[in-house]
Amino acid sequence: MGDRWRVEVDRSVCIGSGMCVGASSDGFRLDSARQSHPVAPEADAAEDVLAAAEGCPVEAIRITVAESGEAVFPPEE
Numbered sequence: 289m290g291d292r293w294r295v296e297v298d299r300s301v302c303i304g305s306g307m308c309v310g311a312s313s314d315g316f317r318l319d320s321a322r323q324s325h326p327v328a329p330e331a332d333a334a335e336d337v338l339a340a341a342e343g344c345p346v347e348a349i350r351i352t353v354a355e356s357g358e359a360v361f362p363p364e365e
Contacts, residue, residue: 292354295326295341301348306333308349311340313363 290357295315295353308315315337316324329339341349341361351360 308340
């Protein structure tokens with residue numbers, strides 16, 4: 289993919305399902321309150337991170353291109 293992504297989790301929306309960790313154990317962690325957070329706020333574009341965002345049952349994960357701010361997920365309508 290080549291891009292760097294900024295990965296954010298809206299902790300007010302996150303329900304702690306852990307699906308993101310299941311899809312991308314290198315990209316996400318659950319804290320002691322079972323809230324998801326990215327391992328790093330910026331990372332190389334990766335299919336497993338995108339799959340984690342797409343699989344989040346409450347769409348709490350937002351991915352943008354780090355350099356431009358362009359939406360990767362959820363896509364802009």
